[in-house]
Amino acid sequence: MPATPSPVVRVSHLSKRFGAHTVVQEVSFELAAGETLVLLGPSGCGKTTLLKMLNRLIEPDSGTVEINGQNVLRQQPETLRRGIGYVIQQVGLLPHYTVAENVAVVPRLLRHAPAAIAARTTALLTRLHLPPERYANQYPHQLSGGQQQRVGLARALAADPPIILLDEPFGALDPLTRSSIRREFRELEELRNKTMVMVTHDVTEAFELADRILLLEAGQVQQLGTPRELLFQPANDFVRRFFAAERLALQLRTLTLGDVFGDIPQLNRLDNNPGSSDTFSIQTTVNEALEALTSADDASSALPFTVAELMAAFGQALQREEDAWKR
Amino acid sequence: METLTALLTFWREQAGKLGEQTLQHIGLTAGSLLLAVLLGVPVGLWLSRRPRWAPLVLGLAGVLQTVPSIALLGFLIPLLGIGPKPAIFALFLYSLLPIIRNTLAGIRGVAPAVVEAARGLGLTDGQVLGQVELPLALPVLMAGIRTAAVINVGVATLAAYVAAGGLGEFIFGGIALNNPAMILAGALPAAGLAVAFDALLGGVQKLSARRLGQVGVGLLVALPLLGALYLLPRATGKLLAGFSPEFVGRADGLPSLTKTYGLTRLPSVVLAPTLVYEAARNANVDVIDGYSTDGRIQAYNLRVLRDDRRVFPPYYAVPVVRPALLREHPELTAVLAQLDGQISDSAMTNLNYRADHLHQSPQAIAEGFLRRRGLWRAPRPSVEGAPAVRLGSKIFAEQYILAEMYAALIRGNTNLAVQTKTGLGGTTICFDALRDGAIDLYPEYTGTGLLVLLQPTPAVVDSLGGRPDAVLNYVRHEFRRRYNLEWLAPLGFNNTYALLMRQQQAQELGIASVSELGRYLRQ
Numbered sequence: 001m002p003a004t005p006s007p008v009v010r011v012s013h014l015s016k017r018f019g020a021h022t023v024v025q026e027v028s029f030e031l032a033a034g035e036t037l038v039l040l041g042p043s044g045c046g047k048t049t050l051l052k053m054l055n056r057l058i059e060p061d062s063g064t065v066e067i068n069g070q071n072v073l074r075q076q077p078e079t080l081r082r083g084i085g086y087v088i089q090q091v092g093l094l095p096h097y098t099v100a101e102n103v104a105v106v107p108r109l110l111r112h113a114p115a116a117i118a119a120r121t122t123a124l125l126t127r128l129h130l131p132p133e134r135y136a137n138q139y140p141h142q143l144s145g146g147q148q149q150r151v152g153l154a155r156a157l158a159a160d161p162p163i164i165l166l167d168e169p170f171g172a173l174d175p176l177t178r179s180s181i182r183r184e185f186r187e188l189e190e191l192r193n194k195t196m197v198m199v200t201h202d203v204t205e206a207f208e209l210a211d212r213i214l215l216l217e218a219g220q221v222q223q224l225g226t227p228r229e230l231l232f233q234p235a236n237d238f239v240r241r242f243f244a245a246e247r248l249a250l251q252l253r254t255l256t257l258g259d260v261f262g263d264i265p266q267l268n269r270l271d272n273n274p275g276s277s278d279t280f281s282i283q284t285t286v287n288e289a290l291e292a293l294t295s296a297d298d299a300s301s302a303l304p305f306t307v308a309e310l311m312a313a314f315g316q317a318l319q320r321e322e323d324a325w326k327r
Numbered sequence: 328m329e330t331l332t333a334l335l336t337f338w339r340e341q342a343g344k345l346g347e348q349t350l351q352h353i354g355l356t357a358g359s360l361l362l363a364v365l366l367g368v369p370v371g372l373w374l375s376r377r378p379r380w381a382p383l384v385l386g387l388a389g390v391l392q393t394v395p396s397i398a399l400l401g402f403l404i405p406l407l408g409i410g411p412k413p414a415i416f417a418l419f420l421y422s423l424l425p426i427i428r429n430t431l432a433g434i435r436g437v438a439p440a441v442v443e444a445a446r447g448l449g450l451t452d453g454q455v456l457g458q459v460e461l462p463l464a465l466p467v468l469m470a471g472i473r474t475a476a477v478i479n480v481g482v483a484t485l486a487a488y489v490a491a492g493g494l495g496e497f498i499f500g501g502i503a504l505n506n507p508a509m510i511l512a513g514a515l516p517a518a519g520l521a522v523a524f525d526a527l528l529g530g531v532q533k534l535s536a537r538r539l540g541q542v543g544v545g546l547l548v549a550l551p552l553l554g555a556l557y558l559l560p561r562a563t564g565k566l567l568a569g570f571s572p573e574f575v576g577r578a579d580g581l582p583s584l585t586k587t588y589g590l591t592r593l594p595s596v597v598l599a600p601t602l603v604y605e606a607a608r609n610a611n612v613d614v615i616d617g618y619s620t621d622g623r624i625q626a627y628n629l630r631v632l633r634d635d636r637r638v639f640p641p642y643y644a645v646p647v648v649r650p651a652l653l654r655e656h657p658e659l660t661a662v663l664a665q666l667d668g669q670i671s672d673s674a675m676t677n678l679n680y681r682a683d684h685l686h687q688s689p690q691a692i693a694e695g696f697l698r699r700r701g702l703w704r705a706p707r708p709s710v711e712g713a714p715a716v717r718l719g720s721k722i723f724a725e726q727y728i729l730a731e732m733y734a735a736l737i738r739g740n741t742n743l744a745v746q747t748k749t750g751l752g753g754t755t756i757c758f759d760a761l762r763d764g765a766i767d768l769y770p771e772y773t774g775t776g777l778l779v780l781l782q783p784t785p786a787v788v789d790s791l792g793g794r795p796d797a798v799l800n801y802v803r804h805e806f807r808r809r810y811n812l813e814w815l816a817p818l819g820f821n822n823t824y825a826l827l828m829r830q831q832q833a834q835e836l837g838i839a840s841v842s843e844l845g846r847y848l849r850q
Contacts, residue, residue, distance in 0.1 A: 057447055082449030092444025096462050106448050155448070165447075 006069055008033045008163060008195045009054065014063035016049055016219075023049045025219040026063070033162070036196045038206040041216035042242075047199045050216070051165055054197060055081045067163065082109055085156030085164035085194075089171040091148045093140035099125070099151050100136040106159040117158075124154040127190060146177040150184075157190050164191070166198040170205065182208065203246050207231075207253055215239055228254050232321045249287075251318060257289055258282030260313040261305075286314050333508035334515075341497075341512065349516055351492040355411065356479045356524065357553030359418030363475055364547070367423050368468065371430025372456070381431060388424040396421075396485045397599055404489065404602055409569065409611040414483070414491035421482055422475035429471025433464025466532055472546075473528040480521040484513070490569055490596030490612070494520075499572035499597060565848060568595035569603050569612030579640055580616070580824065587638045588845040604629070607829060614844070619672050619825040620725060622679030630833040631672070632826040633840035641795040642774035642823040644670075644729065646815045647806070652716065652767040653813070659716070662740045663768075665702050666732060667816040675725065675820040682724035689724065689749075693731035704739025715744040719757050719766035722750045725822065729770040754779050762810055772822060776802040776814070795821070 009031035016024040024046040031037050039047040052058040054065055056077040065072045072080055093102050100121050107117045125132040128150040140148055149169060156164055169185075170178045185191065186209065200206050206213050207227045215222040215230060215238075222242075223235040231250055234240040243250055293307045305313075338345055374381045391399075396417065403413035437460050445459045461468075487495030497513025500506075531546070574580040575597060584590060593614065598606055603615040608627040617624065619631050646663060653660050670678075678696060681687045687695075697703040718733055720726035727749050734745045748766050751757045754775055760766045777783065777791070777798055783805075791797045795817075803814040826841055838844050 055447060057443070078449045078451045080449075081447060086444070086447035088440060088444055088447065090438070090440030090444075092438070092440040092442075092447075094441060094445065094459060095438075105445075105450075109449055109454075152444075 007031055008035075008068060009197070010064075010066040010069075011054070012064050012066075014050065014053060014060050014065065016046075016053060016058065016061050023219050024053070024060075027214075027216075027219075027221055028063075029214055029221075029224055031195055031197065033195055034193050036198065036209060036211045038210035038213045039197065039199045039216060040203065040206045040210075040213050041201065041222075043201060045216040046219040047201075047216050048167055051167055051197060051199050054165055055084050055086060057081075078109075082106055082159065083161050083163070085159075085161045087149075087152050087156045087164065087166040087169045089168035091140075091152040091172070093148055093151055093155070095140050098137050098139055099130070099143070100132070102140065102151055103154045103158050105155060110159055112159070120158060121154075124157060124190070125151075127188070128154050129184070130154070144177075145173050146181055149173060149181060153185070161194075163195045163197075166196065168199055168201070171200070171202075185209070203243060203250065204253070207250055215242065217242075232324075252287040252290065252314075253285050255286050255314065255317055255321075256282060257284050257286065260286060260310070260317040286310065330507050330511065334511050337508050337512045345497075345512065345516065348492060348494050348496055348513070349520070351486075352480070352483055352494045352517065352520060353553050355414055355418060355483045355486050355491060355493055356476065356520070357550045358411075359415045359479055359483075360422055360472065360476055361547070361550035362415070362419045363422035363426050364472060364550070366419075367426030367471075367475075368430050370423075371427045371468075372434065374427070374431050375434035375460075385424070385428055385431075388427055391420045392424045396482055397488065397601065400485065400489050400599065401602060401605070404605045404611075405609065408609055409490045409596070409598065409602070409606045411486075411491045413489050414486035414493075418479045418482055418486075422479055425471040425474040425478070426468075427471075429474070430464065430468050433467030433471075434460050436467055437463045469528060469532045473525060473532065476524040476528055477521050480517060480524055484517055487572075487597045488599035489602060490598050490606070492596075496597050500575055502572065564592050564594040566593060566613040567611075568593050568614040569598040569606045570595050570616050571600035571603055572597055573600065574616040574824065579638070584638050584826070584841070587636050588841050590841075590845050590848060592848045604827075607827060610829065613828060613832060615827050617825055617827045618822055620675040620679055620820055620822045622676060622681070622683035622724070624676050624827065625680040626684040628830045629827045630830045630839070632828060632833070632838065632844055634823075634825065635840045635842050637793045638841070639824040640774040640778070640793050641798050641821055642772040643795055643799065643817040643819075643821050644675075644725075644770050644772055645799065645817045646729075646733070646768055647761060647771045647776075648768040648813050648815060649761065649764065650811060650813050656714070656716070656741070656743060658741055659737070659743075662736050663733065663815060665736055665740075666818055668819040669700060669702075670696075670819045672820045675822070678728050679725055682728060689727035689731045690735075692728050693735055696728075697732060697735055702736065704736075706735070706738035707742055709744060710742050713742055713744045715746045716768070717746045717748055717766045719751050719760055719769035720747070720749040721754065721757050721769070722752055726770060729818070733768065761812060770818070771814075773798045773802055773814075773817075774823065776806065781805050781809075 007030040009029075011030070012028045014024055014027045015022070027050060029037065039050055041047050049058055053060045054067075054072070056072055059073075067080070067084075093099075094105070097105070100118075103121045103124060104117045107120060112120075121136070122132045125135060130147060130150055135143070135147070135151075140151070143151065149172075153169070156166075170182055173181060182205065198209065210227055212224065212226055213230055214224045217238055223230055223239045225233070227250075230239060231243060231247075231254055234243070289310060290307065293310065370384065374384055394402075399417045399420065400413055403416055407413040407416060441459060441463070442455060445455050450458065483493050484495035484498055486493045487499050494513040494517045498510055498517070501509030501511075501513065570581055575595070581595075585593075595614075596612065598612070598615075603612075603617060604621070604623040604627055606612045607615045607629060608623075617629075623629070624631060646666075648663075674696075678692055681692045681695075682689060694703060716737055718730045720730040730747050730749050734747055737743055737745050748760070751760055751766075751769070754771075757766070757769045757771070758780055761769060773795070777788070781802060783801075787801075791801055799814065799817065806812045806814055826844065828838060828844075833839065836847055838847055
């Protein structure tokens with residue numbers, strides 16, 4: 001592993017047992033600044049426990065957590081938590097506080113100036129498509145599930161913490177709301193430079209958002225790597241089986257046009273031509289290109305290949321990946 | 328309509344007393360509620376952090392709740408005396424359960440996700456409690472306080488039984504006097520107070536969580552102020568009397584006593600009949616009413632003040648029999664007569680003392696008494712098929728002892744068998760059993776025979792003038808005529824109302840009779 005400048009989060013040999021049941025066993029990982037790590041695994045695999053040990057909502061039995069080089073056990077838990085954003089599935093907005101008051105909780109705890117808090121709240125709500133003039137003074141029960149989760153996100157971001165922990169943040173939403181919020185989430189300027197650790201059991205979500213995935217089973221790390229590594233170079237049978245059901249969908253989402261077409265000249269043109277749609281590049285996934293081609297959208301004309309050509313190339317690329325792994 | 332007029336008249340006449348009692352009632356309720364909030368809320372919060380203790384603590388508070396109020400007050404008198412202290416303490420205990428339980432339920436009702444999010448954001452434990460849990464639990468908590476307040480207004484009427492005042496004084500006085508207007512005079516304001524407390528706290532409950540916090544603080548300020556209403560000065564005198572409500576209410580009780588002896592400067596408080604002896608013993612009061620042969624007179628070293636002007640009606644104990652019994656077994660007449668005039672007031676007091684305080688069996692007490700008087704004969708061997716004499720008694724120690732005495736005499740002096748049917752409940756049950764021939768004999772009291780069973784017109788009662796012979800002759804004559812039942816000769820003691828004082832104090836003040844009490848008070 002290349003020597004990175006000191007990691008933002010360093011977890012070493014972390015273990016936790018509840019009674020006779022070991023929930024997290026000897027987990028270690030490091031996280032660089034701006035990286036998004038997804039803790040993935042079936043229910044009860046210990047991913048939420050692992051997440052909560054990062055901000056000391058749960059205290060580990062052994063092992064250490066360092067954040068910015070400091071052991072978290074040497075810090076006041078409250079001080080630690082105020083410096084880390086925290087979003088949970090049930091949102092947990094304070095029902096007796098308005099939206100604005102909810103967003104302002106942490107800055108107020110940190111004794112920021114009221115004017116600065118108000119400005120920050122307004123900016124965040126606007127950014128998250130909750131116009132403050134309409135929503136700032138509403139109470140949580142007046143909002144939809146998706147809106148509540150946005151307020152929860154705004155609350156976690158309010159004091160601009162460099163690290164954010166998310167525990168199944170989209171888990172309670174219906175599929176439609178879920179994918180639209182996820183898209184907003186991905187595109188949110190505020191989150192660009194954050195170091196994030198997110199728990200989910202949704203494989204698609206993990207692949208969509210993760211830089212790296214930590215796959216857990218029964219408290220033990222099965223594999224830690226990029227989505228592509230987990231998909232094409234599974235470390236063991238569990239990893240392979242875990243993705244088996246959605247394998248094709250994941251491959252379509254993981255491989256890019258660059259992967260399947262290699263150095264095809266048309267693609268270079270696509271990449272370099274400023275006149276063509278900037279939606280497509282060698283970074284575009286096969287899935288996205290396929291969606292564009294099969295829809296009657298104008299964008300399809302911007303792509304210099306047909307569905308058949310794309311699928312053929314995709315098949316060959318898969319073969320290459322498999323071969324590379326076997327060797 | 329008549330009752331309504333009487334009620335309005337009563338209120339007009341007793342306006343001062345009504346106001347005082349209402350303030351006392353508010354004071355009792357608010358004071359005890361404050362204490363219960365001060366203890367119950369922290370206990371509830373503590374339980375929410377230590378759920379393992381919850382069943383035990385809630386169970387204990389629940390048990391307290393089920394202790395009958397009078398019994399609870401009885402336990403508290405030796406510890407706290409009489410007056411506001413035991414009353415407020417009892418009310419405090421009764422309010423604990425709803426307040427603890429609702430505090431706990433309120434905290435438990437806060438969504439775990441909200442608490443987890445609050446902790447995750449970096450609120451300290453204190454901030455989570457003060458800014459999240461308490462505000463969100465407050466509506467449920469307030470509902471508990473509201474329940475406790477309404478319970479307290481109701482139970483506070485019983486404070487009258489321990490001389491703590493309140494609207495119960497009218498209510499229990501009215502019950503004793505059988506005066507509906509007087510009962511309503513206390514009951515209606517009490518009900519009004521309950522509704523007012525409930526409405527007030529109910530209004531508070533509807534406020535938003537944040538306003539509720541301010542109101543909660545206001546409540547903590549207001550309750551002691553209301554509680555202080557209680558401390559308004561009350562009448563004082565040389566001696567303090569504690570009377571049972573019935574004694575205060577009965578025409579032949581306190582009213583005629585006051586009139587005949589001129590006991591004008593004797594301030595008195597109302598107490599539960601079961602509590603007056605305790606109160607006298609503990610010197611909470613100096614003069615009480617009681618029964619002249621009660622075992623506690625000896626147990627607590629009390630002195631019966633002689634009723635030298637015969638205000639209290641005579642209640643001499645006399646065996647009442649079915650004449651048929653004596654006709655069939657003539658030998659019984661002499662046997663039963665052995666007890667005639669044998670038992671003095673103090674002797675009967677002593678026998679009751681043995682039963683109530685030394686817990687000796689009525690049989691052993693009867694045997695001991697007969698031995699001391701030389702009347703004891705060992706029971707004769709039972710004869711197969713011998714006719715049985717059926718003896719009855721009411722359901723208290725004195726009657727059990729008398730029945731056992733007759734049983735022993737009959738077994739020792741005749742060949743007859745004996746069946747005792749003791750514990751026949753009240754007067755009318757015994758009397759009906761005798762009339763129906765279910766029993767052959769039971770001890771009755773002349774005053775009871777007159778006032779409860781014969782119920783003559785007031786004119787007749789007045790004409791008898793409380794003279795023991797006249798009353799006995801009247802009941803004997805009337806029972807013979809109406810029921811064909813026979814009153815034998817009196818046993819000697821008179822179990823009637825009496826004024827009692829502590830022996831030592833009575834001696835120091837030189838008071839042996841009610842007249843002397845009156846003289847001492849007028850000095």
